[in-house]
Amino acid sequence: MAKTRTRETVVLGMLGTSLDTGRGPKRWDKWRPTVGLCQQEDLVVHRLELLSLPGHAELVQTVMEDLAQVSPETQVRLTELNIRNPWDLEETYGALLDYAKAYPFHPEQEDYLVHITTGTHIAQISMFLLVESRHIPGRLVQTSPPQGGRDRGGPGLHAIIDLDLSKYDTLARRFEQEQREGLSFLKAGIDTNNAAFNRLIERIEQVATSSRAPLLLTGPTGAGKSQLAKRIYQLKKTRRHVGGPLVDINCATLRGDGAMSALFGHVKGAFTGAVGDRPGLLRQANGGVLFLDEIGELGADEQAMLLRALEDKRFLPVGSDKEAESDFQLIAGTNRDLQAEVERGRFREDLLARINLWTFRLPPLCERPEDILPNLLYELDQASRALETRVTMNKEAQEHFLRFATSPEARWSGNFRDLNAAVLRMATLAPGGRITREGVDEELERLRAAWAKSGPKQHAAAAVELVVEMLGEERAEALDRFDRAQLAEVLAVCRQARSLSDAGRALFAQSRAQKKSVNDADRLRKYLARFELSWADVAGRTSGV
Structure with a gap:
């Protein structure tokens, strides 16, 4: 019977120009991570791909000789990387990426470990990214000194880290639990049953926790837009996605010259009654969230200034020749059809395009x-x-x-x-x-x-x-x-109505009683067809995310 070939373990690691140093017999009294990794009783390193920087030939020679002494079964292959500044992320990552692309990996025959204890922090981060992106098809191995610290000799300890988080049930459960808590929070803890609404909230949670782009909440008055906006802010703040305040205003309350001042602020003397500077709502929302409810009520000038603030994070307070800055996330609410408002010339098309990236329609009760x-x-x-x-x-x-x-x-x-x-x-x-x-x-x-x-x-x-x-x-x-x-x-x-049949029964309740055979749904369908309309068109349930 043929013997099954044992998979070999290959370690890729940087030479530690500080941690791996040591001269004379006393170097064995000090923990050195590269040497210690090959001394582990429960980890056989068949091949060590030792990566070094220019100018460390003497240290390389010492480490290779010590590895041959403590682990003669380990084949050591040296590669000198052309990195002039190991603290430069672009240069270091680029050199390691080129090395990984050229390396002849055989994952079906060999197991790969990437040692991330040695090298600069930049090198360690680069190695992590290459494993996480699967440019290196392996796992991470981290070593630590023996009990008593680095000044004691010996192999120390090692831990293998697999970046496939799906294998970590506890972490996966934590992520799932965090998402469930977020969904419940957005729904105010209400155990809703409407499938379409639940999918809507799931999408809002996903977008709100991963994007700073504007959100547009549409739907009729009383559908819960303002309450949802406040809960989105609280969720983002809990997840540390924003640090600033929530500033909210109903745009229907902004009228005349006061609208520009309320939103963008003014300087002293800008107009009669401006006895002092006013920061404005946009500056108050810096670092946080600005909720503009009924955004369709804004005037043309306010819309133009808001567009500039969204695109450049800059705007001119009333009466000022010096621009102000504010970095905020916008949540807008409206019960109007803004596209129809654009067609009527009441809302800027370019502003709608800017805030319409994520649009969520809250359905009526x-x-x-x-x-x-x-x-x-x-x-x-x-x-x-x-x-x-x-x-x-x-x-x-x-x-x-x-x-x-x-x-x-x-x-x-x-x-x-x-x-x-x-x-x-x-x-x-x-x-x-x-x-x-x-x-x-x-x-x-x-x-x-x-x-x-x-x-x-x-x-x-x-x-x-x-x-x-x-x-x-x-x-x-x-x-x-x-x-x-x-x-x-x-x-x-x-x-x-909840269905075509329900609508038909409500519309033809009287005439139905006088007929022997009725089909209210078909009768209504034919009526709508006269105007080239279908039930899907008029039911108002097809719009959404």
Whole structure:
């Protein structure tokens, strides 16, 4: 039977011009890492590729003679690297990279170890990078002096480090746990069930912890943009990706000349009433995060100045001829369609291109019916803290509330703000902190009345916007007012419905009762097709990351 060939161990290492030195018999009283590596009882080095720098011929000769004495089975091959300055990263890494590319590695026959105890720190870092990038198909070996320190002779200790982190279960679990904690933090600890929303948060966590590029959060009012922006900042700060503050402003509150001053600051005497210098929000956010909510409300001048600040990190405060600097990460929020605003001439196309690298659409509450229960439980907990008493909801009351909350009747026009207000009202009026069926009924009537009261004008305006959004201004204007009004109502119902069938049932509820055979979904599909629209177009669920 043929013998199985034993794989040989090959070590690549730099000669230590300080640690490996020693003359005369007393050199054996000192720990020398290169010699000590070949003295390890449980590590046989078959070949040592000894790398040296010019000008150390005497030290090389001594070390090679000592290696032959302590480990005669080790073949030592010397290579002198042409490195003039071993503390220069570019020169050192370049020389070692050239060596690695020219070396005849045979990983199927040999095991390679890279000794990173000797050489300058620059050489050690370069060797690490070459192993990590797999230019050297091996593992790292690190040696340390024997107990008692470097002034004692002997082989010392060694440890082999494999850079394949997937083999380290404990590290892998730590990374996974850190990611889970980050996702939970971004969701405020709410155990959400909507698959699309969970994927969205996973992507946001990945981008927020690895990029300083602008983030754009879109979605309707009350969808949670400002709260998410604050949690993104806190996550980045916890992970030490930012050290500065979070500075946030709703751009809808910035009007007139005060907008430029608030954002970019001013100098004393810049205008009437400027009795002193003002740093402005951008400078306050230096090193941190600037959250501009409703960025679509900014005026043209502010948009131009913001673009320059994002690209150059520099801008001119009002009344100043000296530029200011600020290095911040931007998170922008909007409930507008900024691309449509660009087409209407209300938003700069170049600014949108700059902030549109990472765009995340937060869906309205009506698109996440499976998340209403966990959010209800979260709001109950928040209400308990606000009222400083434990608030509960009995099973019958909870089921009754959820039936309404997940039905097409529930508009949730204010999204999570509506839900928060509803729970807080029920909790405040609940006797003994226990919300009953009666308390739920009272709140549902309040919601119906509020939505009905605010509905007509807002609903009509929003519906008109939907028609323009779906067809474009030119096609929308070409419709008769009757057709435009009818289509607007259909689109509004579709946006609130969970499926094509649900929308059809809501739209054709009366006529369906008079027919023997009905297919509401097909009827609605054909109606939309008249305008070259599909369910996917109008449902509002296809946009996102």
